[in-house]
Amino acid sequence: MHARQDAIDRREFLRYGTLAAAAAAVDRRTPARMTAPMPSGPPIAPALFDLAEATVAELQQGMRSGRYTARGLCEQYLSRIDALDRRGPAIRAVLETNPDALAIADSLDAERRAKGPRGPLHGVPVMIKDNVATADRMATTAGSLALVGARAPRDAFVAEHLRAAGAVILGKTNLSEWANFRSSHSSSGWSARGGQCRNPYALDRSPCGSSSGSAAAVAASCCAVAVGTETDGSIVCPSAAHSLVGIKPTLGLVSRSGIVPIAHSQDTAGPMARTVADAAVLLSVLAGVDPRDPATQGSQAMGSTDYASFLDPNGLKGARIGVARTKFFGYHPPTDRLVEEALDTMRRLGAVIVDPADIPHAGEYDDSELEVLLYEFKADLNRYLADLGAAAPVHTLKELIDFNERHQADELTYFDQDLFEKAEAKGSLTEDAYLKALAKDQLLARDQGLDAVLAKFALDAVVAPTGNPPWTIDLVNGDHFLGGSSTPAAVAGYPSITVPMGYVFALPVGVSFIGRPYSEPLLIKLAYGLEQATRARRPPRFLPGAELATS
Numbered sequence: 001m002h003a004r005q006d007a008i009d010r011r012e013f014l015r016y017g018t019l020a021a022a023a024a025a026v027d028r029r030t031p032a033r034m035t036a037p038m039p040s041g042p043p044i045a046p047a048l049f050d051l052a053e054a055t056v057a058e059l060q061q062g063m064r065s066g067r068y069t070a071r072g073l074c075e076q077y078l079s080r081i082d083a084l085d086r087r088g089p090a091i092r093a094v095l096e097t098n099p100d101a102l103a104i105a106d107s108l109d110a111e112r113r114a115k116g117p118r119g120p121l122h123g124v125p126v127m128i129k130d131n132v133a134t135a136d137r138m139a140t141t142a143g144s145l146a147l148v149g150a151r152a153p154r155d156a157f158v159a160e161h162l163r164a165a166g167a168v169i170l171g172k173t174n175l176s177e178w179a180n181f182r183s184s185h186s187s188s189g190w191s192a193r194g195g196q197c198r199n200p201y202a203l204d205r206s207p208c209g210s211s212s213g214s215a216a217a218v219a220a221s222c223c224a225v226a227v228g229t230e231t232d233g234s235i236v237c238p239s240a241a242h243s244l245v246g247i248k249p250t251l252g253l254v255s256r257s258g259i260v261p262i263a264h265s266q267d268t269a270g271p272m273a274r275t276v277a278d279a280a281v282l283l284s285v286l287a288g289v290d291p292r293d294p295a296t297q298g299s300q301a302m303g304s305t306d307y308a309s310f311l312d313p314n315g316l317k318g319a320r321i322g323v324a325r326t327k328f329f330g331y332h333p334p335t336d337r338l339v340e341e342a343l344d345t346m347r348r349l350g351a352v353i354v355d356p357a358d359i360p361h362a363g364e365y366d367d368s369e370l371e372v373l374l375y376e377f378k379a380d381l382n383r384y385l386a387d388l389g390a391a392a393p394v395h396t397l398k399e400l401i402d403f404n405e406r407h408q409a410d411e412l413t414y415f416d417q418d419l420f421e422k423a424e425a426k427g428s429l430t431e432d433a434y435l436k437a438l439a440k441d442q443l444l445a446r447d448q449g450l451d452a453v454l455a456k457f458a459l460d461a462v463v464a465p466t467g468n469p470p471w472t473i474d475l476v477n478g479d480h481f482l483g484g485s486s487t488p489a490a491v492a493g494y495p496s497i498t499v500p501m502g503y504v505f506a507l508p509v510g511v512s513f514i515g516r517p518y519s520e521p522l523l524i525k526l527a528y529g530l531e532q533a534t535r536a537r538r539p540p541r542f543l544p545g546a547e548l549a550t551s
Contacts, residue, residue, distance in 0.1 A: 055275055056124055056278045057120070059123075059124055060120055063112065063117070070112070073105070074170060075102070077223055084200075084542075089200065091199075092198060093173055093174055094127070094173055095172045098136070098137075098138055104169075108168065109123065117166065118166040120281045121281065124167050125167075127173050128158070129214050130142060130143055131143075134172075143177035145403075146394045147392065148193070149391070150391065150393060154258065155258060156255075167285070173212075174195075175194075175209065175214075178420075179209075182415075183416050183420075185415040188210070188238075189213070189473075196475070197212040199216065199241060200220040201242065201507060201543065202543045203544055203545070206480075208240070209234060211226075211238050211272060214227065216242060218242070218274060219242035219244060225274075225281075226272045227272070227282070231262040231490065232369070235247070238272070240467055243503075243540075245271075245272070245274070245278070247495070247520065248495060249270050250519075253268070253495075253520065254268055254296075255293040256269065262380070266490050266493065270283070279497075283520065284306050284307045284308060287304070287307075299518065303518065310522075311525070312529065314349070316346050318352070321459065321460065322463065324462045326362065327362045328464035331468065338465075342530065342534070343463070348533075357457050358453065359462060365487075365491060368438075371437035372437045377423045400420065414475045442492075460515065461513040461522065462513070462515075463511060464512055465485060469507035470508070495518070495519055496515070497524065498512045499536075513526050
């Protein structure tokens, strides 16, 4: 889910008595009681960095030529994290780094010398969101103090696949706590463990969420690529806010096993990268059938093993693109103007633009979406917590609510847990209220929504602004969304991809392509064609705020 923000601090957990030792082990880099005032003054210029904006292909070429090693890449990125994440601009994107990263990199370097690389991610440092379980010396807490000390019984499926591909899991990224499903008044990118994540394009601006730290880390070149998760907007919104490419896959293309859940009818993990090519490479590694996640069985015949093979600079030629105007345009005119420029580029590249091609019923299932999420969150989280075993500090949603009440000064300082409380009040997944809400969602979002518009106009995809430019962080009032286009694909379980579209007062905005189930190859073609034509992405400058005109 989305979230909200401001630049504040993180409280170390030393007052927790029994949690003190675990807390010290969890955050190996952060001093106690750390306070981060809001930035002011001129841009904070980081030192020149050899790997800034480096692509996966460039890193692989460097390792083939001997210019780089996996260990050397990890050392450089760890130095970058040290310089930017808690010192310098203090973006607070990284919760902890992997204490075994250098040893893993050494073994991968030895393997490369002996056998050659396993594939395009061999030796490449990757960050993963802190709701993706790793059975190693890192914690998996969803940003919450309540899971400090709990150890995952095994790697999440996506972590297994990253390791099998030879990637180095460099660390865990900050996020909107509990993937922003704790409070309806939250600040995107804030967690009790990590404090407030900041946007490296303008440090007083929201990173959006909930995959805030994954986005900020990739944008600031603290890693090559990162894994995020999305229930509704949590990959595409922070990706757009950081001038990144983010792919929200078809439900079931990527397994959710071992990922702290919100709702099984919408949850997915997906890639976040600086280029479409890098996102495609990462998606190829993340996708796959997993016996622990029945939703992946449908992808066996539909998924691809190499999404990078669909990178086509002429991918827009002859494509039929519909413009979803109603509800998704008009909330921010400067963003609309950038979309119009993107549409003109698509026409120039040979796309057929069907305008308008509105998505029927958009906005009519917001209430039922929340109802489904509340029911599924209770059921799915209780199952996840129970699997952690006796050593976990909490085992149910009710125990989690009680934990937060006992530790209000650290967990409930800025916003409450009303979504937790509403979810706890729900019954089982056999109740009529849940079943009716789920049926409404699927009917309006799929059959009478995206399916209908795609079929009516024979479209390859629907396009819309991903969302408004990043808003100012506001821990008092919470997030300030003007609008976004993530919900239809999220509720339907269909894929979407956001690509950089340009900037408003130096703040990034993105455009999203939304398609049919398992149409990731086509969406990647479309996104790559637009990216190669516009080259819209610029690296962040760590400005203190938006670059406003002055007279």
